Amino acid sequence: MSTPQIAAKNLDLFYGEFQALHDINLNISEKQITALIGPSGCGKSTFLRTLNRMNDLVKGVSIKGEIQIGGENIYDKSVNVVELRKKVGMVFQKPNPFPMSIYDNIAYGPRAHGIKKKAQLNEIVERSLKQAALWNEVKDRLHSSALGLSGGQQQRLCIARVLAVEPEIVLMDEPTSALDPLATLKVEELVNELKQQYTIVIVTHNMQQAARISDITSFFLNGKIVETDITSKVFTNPSNKQTEDYITGKFG
C-alpha cells in the first residue's frame, strides 16, 4: 500500500465536555473508496466533518491529535481553511442546491475562486455535469432553476458542484439517504466512476451500499474505530466480534 493521502493520528474530538471521538487512527489511500459505517451517533459523520474542518462551524468543538492530508496537519495554525476546503469537497446528506439556475450552481465555486471568463465557465459547467452523469438530462435547461430537479438529480448536481472546484478528495455524508432506490443506484454508479480520479470517503448507514461500492471499510462504534479492513474481508470474515454482530444485524 502506498503512503496514505489522509492520516488521522490519535484524534480526540469534544463537543464541550462530551467526547465524541476517542483516539481515532485511520489511514485513507488515494483513489480508493473508503466507507465509514456504524450505528447512529457512533461518530462517523463527526469524523468525516473533521476532514474538511466543517466542525469549525459548530460551537464548542475542540480537537486533540492531528489529521494529515498530503503530509500536512490540517489543524496546524498556518493552514488556510478556505484552501483546504477547495481540496477536500463535501456532499451532504440532504441535497442542498442553491436557489439559482443549474448553470449558476455549478459556476458558483469557480466564480468564487476568481474564474470570470465565460468560455472557461461554460467548459467547467459542461465537464462537471458530464462527470456527474447529469449533462444529458439538463443540457437543454441549464438556465432554469435547480430547485425544479428531482431529488436524485439535485444530489448529482451537488456532486457536480463539488467537482467543478477540482478537489482531490470528496467527502460524502450519507449522500443517498434521502433518495429513492433508483436514484441511489445512479449515485452509486457515479461514485464508482469518480474513484478513478478522486479519493472518496463515504459515510453510510446502508451496509449493502458499503459492501457494493467501497474498497476499504471502517467500522465505528461509540466514537471509536473497532475495525478497518478491506471491505470484502470486513463483510465476510470480520476479525472483531462487535463488527460481526453489527453487520449480521444483531444491533444498530
Added chain:
Amino acid sequence: MNVLRKQKIAFACLSGLGLLTVCVLIFIIGYILSQGLTMINIEFLTSKPRKMGAEGGIFPAIIGTLYLVITTMIIATPIGVGAAIYLNEYTSRGKITSVIRFATEALAGIPSIVFGLFGFAFFVILLEPVTGGWSILSAALTGVTMVLPTIVRTAEEALKAVPDSLREGSLALGTTKWQTIKGLILPTAMPGIITGIILSIGRVVGETAAFLLTLGGTLLIPQSLMDGSRTLSLHLYMVAMETGAMDVAFGTAAVLIILILIINLTASWFFRRLIKRFS
C-alpha cells in the same frame, strides 16, 4: 341553549365583526377617493400651488416626497441591512445581540412625534451648519431613526429564513464567509429585505408629525438637500389646517392613498416571491 346554536351565534357575531371592519375600510377609502379623485388631473399633479396651497397644484409636495424618501432610504438601507447581517451571520445569541435586538424593538415603539422632537433639537438646531436647519437632510436623518427598526427586523427575518444547509454547502466549496454572504445568502434573502425597504418607504410617505418639526414646510421646489420642503402628508395637514381648502386636501389625500396602495402591493408581491423560494 345547545352547543350547536351557540356555535351558530358565535359564527354570526364574528363574521359580522369581520364585515364591519371591511366596511369601515371601504367607506373611508371610498369617501376620500370620491372627494379627491375629481381634483386629480395633470395640472393638479404638475403645477405649483397658489395662495399657500389653497389653489393650484401639488407639484412641490410630490418632488419633496420623492427627495425625502430617496434620501432616507439611501442612508437607512445600508445601515439596516448591514446591522441585520451582523446580527444573523456574525454573532450567536449573546448579550450584545440581545441588547441590540431590544434597542431596535424599543425604537419601533416610540411615537413619531418624539422622533420629530429629537430630530428638531439634534439635526435642525444643533447640527444646523451641516444639515441646513429645516431641510430634507434633517428630515431624512430623522426618518432614518424611525425606519431602521423595520429594516433591521425584516432583513434579519429574511436572513434567518435561509437554511443553514446552504451556508454549509457554500463554505464546503472553499468560499469565504463574506463570499457566501454576498454571493448566496443576500441574493436568497433579497425579496424579504426588499419587503422591509418598501414598508419603510410607506412609513416615510405616510409620516407627518416627525417631518412637521424637521422638514420646514416651504412650498418652493427644493434645490438641494439642505433646503426645506414638504411631503404630501405634510401638505395635506397644512392645507387643511391653515387654508381650509378641503378640496385640495382631499385631492392630496387621494394621491397619497393611491401611492401607499401601490407601495403595499409591491411589498406583498416581493414577500410572496420570498415564500415561494423556500417551498
